[in-house]
Amino acid sequence: MALDIIISGLISGSVYALLAIGFSLIFGVARIVNIAHTAFYMVAGYCIYFATHEMGFHPLWGMVAAVILVTLLGMVAYKFLINPIREHEGAVLIATIALAMALQEIMTLIFTGTYLSVPSLIKGYFLILDVKVFYQQLLTFFAALIALGVLWALLMKTRLGLAIRSTAQDREVANLMGINEARVAMITMGISVGLASFTGAIVVPLTILDPLMWMHPLIMMMAVVVLGGLGSLKGSFIGAYILGFAEAIVVFAIPAGAFLKGSVALSIMILVLIIRPEGLFGVTFEEER
């Protein structure tokens, strides 16, 4: 059971980390609360299903196509739906909710609401202490770690990363320093949706596809972002594993725990917030001007 908890916690932790970092990136740079973030993750899953089942491609090509297509979709949505109303916070919020609903409905129309599954990239498993560990699970975990590493390098070591970080800190000053703020926001949206679709691509062989699969990760992702502190990569990373393990422990250790997994994880978030209102690693930003 302990091993089950570790595997499940590591995988859902990495998934939440990837989602949460993408979400807080676009929030930091453009102040957009992107409810549709996990809807893109769902669409990526369906793209892979389409590529492997309907077109007969190898899953790997399906993944590549899914990431590229969904990233483009996200950037188009940003350009035409979100950018024109970016000054109105409430409107952006509703627009992203409506976008998520629309994506969910389109997927229901195309693929119907039935549960679908996607073949894993590498088949087979090995046994540790009589617990099956699928190669796909290992692959998902390591792919998530690699993605996090690449993202860290991008943000910390490149000029683009510098631009993104400075825009997140202060939009106006970044603009005055000659950073094309609109373009940075566009690129960040691309990176953020790209991360979401990558997460969808690597996790989809382990889960079941259905058009409502974006709801639970959305809530957990938001909890992770708040728990770790908005705009803190380290915070999102650690918060994701805390909540991932909390869920795994509740599911495996408590009877009827599957119902309570969300409740317990979210209660942990609220407990942390009562003690530290700005999250674990949050920086208290000055009030927005």
Place this chain on the structure above:
Amino acid sequence: MDLIRFYVRKLFTVLKNEVIVLPSRVVVVVFFLFLLLLPVFTNNQYTLRIFTLTCIFAILAASWDLLSGFTGQINFGHALFFGVGAYAAAMSNLHVHLPPWASIPLGGLVAVLAGLIIGIPCLRLRGTYLALTTLAFPIILMGFVFAFPDLTGGELGISGIERIARSRVTNYYIVAGLMFGLCTIMWKITDSNTGIIFHAIREDELAVRASGVNTTRYKLLAFCLSGFFAGIAGGLYAHFMRIAGPSTLEVSMSFLVVIWAVFGGVATIYGPVGAVFILFPLLEFLRFWQEYRTLMFACVLIVILLYMPDGLFPWLRDKIETECPRCKIRNIATRTVCRVCSASLE
């Protein structure tokens, strides 16, 4: 007799000088007459049911506006109040046999308690943190609803609750009357001194605190008031549908409230009410396109928001009315001079 004649004459004077002159007031009067006369024109049970539900959700959307629109404390978990109100009314009706006129206010009071419980820890948070944290509460409660099915009915919910009244028409009139009463109370609250403080908290909390106002207390008050009205809406819903299920706590419920309120225009009270009266029947009207229904709904939302990001009703009101620059009284857009102070409206 003279007294009656006096009031009739006064009614006509008010109608002529205060209502006819402003299109928005005419719309409100027409809307009131429409609600009043609806059962006369249609005896269709289905239509009445739709409009009863619309009235219930109008209370809910307006209560969200009272909290989030006016004080700016964005609440993503408004379904909590609705669900708590519904479950409290249902349980008190089923187990203690309270009649609906007692169990619905009880639902409201329990929702106030919920508002206090989540308000006290949450008010240390600000802005986006608050919004994302409030989202968690209905989900936590829903987990418990599923985990203890003996008490809460689990997935099926609590059924077998008493009706509000025997006939559909009586039901409709009770709910519509309550909707009007409660929305007027909410509108009056936002117009009072408390409402001005709510407004000020949204605009600049630091400045309000610097003026010697205990902002935390006012924010908590906003949570409780909003919770009370949402809880009453929940109780009405439970008694009308005769079931209180976990669907009242769903994330989509919370999102729907936000959609209604922002679509209609926040910080107006009338905006969310009007939005519910447009969007909810629209969703039912699109029923003959079952598969495309939600998609169409989402598309309508996106298109309207692209052109009117401040919400539908403030936009419409700005189109048909102008504010006099001198005396701040509203005039119909076709006038060139103010109707009170005759200043030029150019």
